[in-house]
Structure formats: structure tokens, C-alpha cells
Amino acid sequence: MSSKEKGQAKAEQAKGKLKETAGRAVGNERMTAEGRAEKAKGNARQAKEKIKDVFKG
DSSP states (O other): HHHHHHHHHHHHEEEHHHHHHHHHEEEOOHHHHHHHHHHHHHHHHHHHHEEEEEEEE
């Protein structure tokens, strides 16, 4: 996994988790859902990079 892509994936996951937690804390369902979506996007990016690594090796 390239370090740039890995960093982006981790950043998206962290941002999503933070947004989801903040949404829950203030009772904002929309923010919570957006956080979950961002976290899922980060997870998908990370999975894509892992698959690319498997086929490179």
C-alpha cells in the first residue's frame, strides 16, 4: 500500500469516526450518518490498496 494512499485512508477513517462521535454527542443524526459514510469510505480505500498490494506481490 502506498504511504500516501494509506495516510488518506487512515485520515478518512479518523475524520469519519470523529464526526460520528460528535454527531452522537449532540444528537445530530445527519452528522452521525455522514461520519459513518466517511469512515466506510476510508475502509473501502484501505481495502482497495490492500488488494492492489496482493496483485503486485
